[in-house]
Amino acid sequence: MGYPRKLTRRFRAFDNFAISFTIINIISGIFSSFGMGMNAGGPRILVFGWIGVSVMVLFVGAAMAEIASAYPTSGALYFSAGKLAKKHKGAWSWYTGWLNFVGQIGGTAATGYAAATFIQAYVSMQWSSYHPTLQQTVLITAGILVVQALANTYTVQLVAILNRISVWWLLVGMVIIVTTLIVVPDQHQSAGFVTHYANNTGFENAIYAGMLGLLVTSWTFTGFDGSFHMSEETVKATVNAPKGIVRAIGYSAVTGLLLMLALVYAIRDYGKEAGADAPPVQVLIDALGTGTAKMLLLIVIGAMLFCGLANMTSNTRQIFAFSRDGAMPGSRLWHSVSPRTRTPVKAVWxxxxxxxxxxxxxxxSHVAFSAVVSVNVVGLFLAYAVPIFLRLRLGDAFQPGPWNLGRWGKPVAAIAVLWIVFSSVLFMLPQVSPIDATSFNYAPIALAVVLAIATVWWFATARRRFQGPVSYGRPDEVAAMDLI
Structure with a gap:
């Protein structure tokens, strides 16, 4: 790929799969946004929306996996965009990298914020005198980010071990939660409850409100580009990275549907639970009792913390690679690697x-979580769309890697791009009515600010010096520069 090797290649196939499976993290994604779905469409959108969006995301993941097999580098999306573009390679690469950056940041932030919310829910159950506030949530989120940064500061082996643990935590935790929700409650909703519709968004248009509920599944299925970003640390990356992407999405879709159904059928008092500060926690309490709910909540909190850790790992690799090509302010700092741990420590922080x-x-803002989620979903999926669109435009001139879709490559890519365009527009729109300063969806502003900075910087200086991914030389020359 034209780069001297700086990162240690110690991720096995399972480790690569684990990073994306952990970032997707069905427990974290479903529990953190379940309340959003209860109020925007209800069980009908939570269940059938999960199935429909999962299929669409699988198209996106398969199209990305084909590209990952051809260009297995830490730069991932922005690197492949620069290589696939017919002209203006620097500009395509530049904007893809910045969209990927803001999307990754949004994912790390949203997961930390969700974990802080559920930690406070647990504390409130333990000590009734504790009352969560918005300010406390932000402070706890800051503490979580610091701990996750410290974990990522150490060796890649530690991150790999934690990701392996996280996979089993997710799978075993999912089995425990689903089994408990099936066995313990003395009653469940009727089979037809999955068609129940609810709209507490404030918008009168039922279709619009229901489509907003699709954000639940879309938010859960973000971050599978983590396998792509870890390519330079994965053995046999041209095969293991794309397999990691597709397997993570497929396994998450099936296990996530089981968890979603278990939660939906455990609902008792819909209005009370949908209006609670943490709706899924209230569902657990009403269905299982406080003691059992607290035990399951610990599993959920652990899953969220693992998810945030994996998010930050993927995030830092994108920063490392983007800086390696001189595309970020202070690039020399962010692509430096610790000689002791062989990790990009400064990029982590x-x-x-x-x-x-x-x-x-x-x-x-009481809608901060949904806004940050929108930043994550829109930023990442737009970054996913660019190389997929460029691969589609390239047609038969695209040179696939060992893992490819064959003649299905172009139709799969076309469906992926169409879905991303539709969902990105939807999730930038208002999510709660009436719209005021505290309920405004600031996702468009956050994305606009980042893109404005990137645009100004591009036309001011970057377009003259940034021509896309840097090549340090021929394979034999690069091998001679390897630092490991």
Whole structure:
């Protein structure tokens, strides 16, 4: 790929799959946004929306996996965009990298914020005198980001071990939660409850409100580009990275549907639970009792913390690669690698700091979580769309890697791009009515600010010096520069 090797290649096939499976994280994604779905469409959207969006995301993942097999580098999306573009390679690569950056930051921030919310829900159950506030949520999120940054500061082996643990935590945890929700409650909703519709968004248009509920599944299925970003640390990356992407999406779709159904059928008092501060927690309490609910909540919190850790790992690799090509302010700092741990330590702390900045509006905004989720979903999926679109435009001139879709490559890519365009427009729109300063969806502003900065910087200086991914020389020349 034209780069001297700086990162240790110690991720096995399972480790690569684990990073995306952990970032997708069905427990974290479903529990953190279940309340959003209860109020925007209800069980009908939660269940059937999960199935429909999962299929669409699988198209996106398969199209990305084909590209990952051809260009297995830490730069992932922005690198492949630069290689697939027929002309203006620098511009395509530049904007893809910045969209990927803001999307990754949004994912790390949203997962930390969700974990802080559920930690406070647990504390409130333990000590009734504790009352969560927006300010406390932001402060706890900051603490979580610091701990996750410290974990990512150490060796890649530690991250790999934690990701392996996280996979089993997710799978075993999912089995425990689903089994408990099936066996313990003395009653469940009727079979037809999955068609129940609810709209508490404030918007009168039922279709619009229901489509907003699709954000639940879309938010869960973000971050599978993590396998792509870890390519340079994965053995046999041209095969293991694309397999990691597709397997993570497929396994998450099936196990996530089981968890979603278990939660939906455990609902008792819909209005009370949908209006609670943490709706899925209230569902657990009403169906299982406080003691059992607290035990399951610990599983959920652990899953969220693992998810945030994996998010930050993927995030830092994108920052490392983007800086390696001189595309970020202070690039020399962010692509430096610790000689002791062989990890991009400075990039880790940049990711943590930027994630905290994105969470700060939560100090006063009660829709901060959904806004940060929108930043994550829209930023990442638009970054996914660019190389897929360029691969589609390239047609038969695209040179696939060992893992490819054959003649199905172009139709799969076309469906993926269409879905991303539709969902990105939807999730930038208002999500709650009436719209005021505390309920405004600031996702478009956050994305616009980042893109405005990228645009100004591009036309001011970057277009003259940034021509896309850097090549350090021929394979034999690069091998001679390898630092390991």
């Amino acid at each position: 940049l990711a943590a700091a930027c994630s905290l900045v994105l969470v700060i509006p939560g100090w006063w």
